[in-house]
Amino acid sequence: MRRRYAILALDRFQDDAKTAHGVLRYGNDEVVAVIDPSCAGRRVRDVLPYLESDTPIVESLSQALQYAPTALLIGTAPKGGGLPTEWRGTILEAIAAHLEIVSGLHEMLDEDREFHTAARAAGTRIWDVRKPPGVPLFSGEAYNAAPPIILTIGNDCAVGKMTVSLELVRAANQAGNKARFVPTGQTGVLIAGWGISIDRVIADFAAGAAEQLVLYAAHEGAELIVVEGQGAINHPAYAAVTVALMTGCAPDALVLVADPRRRRIETYPTPTLSYGASIALHERFLAAVKPAPVVGIALNTHGLNENEALAEVERARSEIGLPCDDLVRFGADRFYAAIKDRLVKTAPTAAART
């Protein structure tokens, strides 16, 4: 059954609620109200036109309840990390109203004694989206998954790997290919309603978790699997998560998502890789385990004007010789059509028996 979400985004809906925006734009579940006093009385579309949603924005949980939500989604992260007291009150109020609590915070709400006890008493539950389930070690079973598996990779964090994955799945489905999005981060998990935040899994088991996700998608009958990538291969802090996905989900093809304006990895001295260097490093790494070619480049030209964006797309295409586009700005159909025939299963690199 689909959830009916009230999204808690106190005073932050417009500027700092990536989770809320993702669920509004791509989620399988319905959003019946957004709670944010700073823009109450308006509709989502009035505040953020690109979300194309008429969902009402209200002042408080009690106002949201008139839209009959079944769940309260924490749609933004509190400043400073600790849960503010006023949020606690709203969450307890929602539990008392028998709403399910859905949270992507690092802090596990179900491990908070007050919330946990209240939820049990109210007969409802708390879903901490980031909490990883127990997973086995990587077994190699993913090598037998039938559908082609695409993994998105990136030149940095937060360049749009999730969005490109979702747009690719949409384009494939529109073209008649039954494609499935595999979520690997908390926003992706919230959007799809299943998945694992790979960055929260114990390092030894991270590849195993990725494998379980693609096996699940294959088992559900997908004809094409698109896995949301994480981090960057040369990210000083998160390369391990990137590599866990590269090995664990056994991809047959990679799509490079890049923001051409990024020069450095987050706040580290590390330079982002050029398109060519990135492709070469990923392909060389995977050649030692299971080869997967980069089949196209999905640029994030946000912040460039249309002419600049077209010029950058053309530059990348002629430099690299692969399909290249901005899938959000110009749509994903053309890009999907261009890479479709390159999606061929590859075999794991195998040792000669001696």
Place this chain on the structure above:
Amino acid sequence: MRRRYAILALDRFQDDAKTAHGVLRYGNDEVVAVIDPSCAGRRVRDVLPYLESDTPIVESLSQALQYAPTALLIGTAPKGGGLPTEWRGTILEAIAAHLEIVSGLHEMLDEDREFHTAARAAGTRIWDVRKPPGVPLFSGEAYNAAPPIILTIGNDCAVGKMTVSLELVRAANQAGNKARFVPTGQTGVLIAGWGISIDRVIADFAAGAAEQLVLYAAHEGAELIVVEGQGAINHPAYAAVTVALMTGCAPDALVLVADPRRRRIETYPTPTLSYGASIALHERFLAAVKPAPVVGIALNTHGLNENEALAEVERARSEIGLPCDDLVRFGADRFYAAIKDRLVKTAPTAAART
């Protein structure tokens, strides 16, 4: 204060007690008795000559108590994973005798209600070596560590990266360079009495954990830091852990540890990399973050006879053009002398400011 260990290795001491052997051979703590009925009455030296230890092997904990141990070390993993009932009895007996319990098992003994309660009642404690402490994200502070940092890498798991690291530290200290071993796995942690099992850290924080370890060693005044590596760069399950160390401990130089007889990574189809391919892939990967050359190859020629071993060492040396030796078989002094001048600090790869 040094511990006085009784090591529990019921029926497995001779063949399957890697932790026990490591602590006997390299540990800072003393081992006063080994508990294994299958070879009780003999001494460690009689069973495993290379350990060069006169420690008595006894039948039971009560016999071990006459040697006044201060701690019981679980020296082997139980078959099947679950803790056998007879082990429980011995552990509870040890707690009642006020011994500290030290365990490298995946299962956290301190989270077992019976053990935890008994330990509190007896005023002793349970040290689960694998339990990771809270660690921050990787910050880049390791780039400022003064001493050169060596990371051992390998062509597979369990080829001797810990042993080579320990032998290198011993050789450096004998040559008058104050070197420090940085443990990253449970046996290494038991040997050194500090450290973190990186494979148990949440993936996002694994590089940060590695960074904290080298910062600690640098802070303690080491002039050379040798980090125990884990896994292999093309290990289908554990590459993420390998990469977390490659980025997180900010190495200036790598030493490749390889067993030339290994053809495949554990039970996966994946072939082990040739010396040359392994060196090229590691160096290319790290060039994108912080360059670190491979400065030598430490072969594990266990299973070859002496002539075969010498031939393989010579073959690797002439093929690759780097210092090459078996540090266990032929000693580490010559190898350390050969790589010493190649241990030069490298700077992180930095983006031009634009």
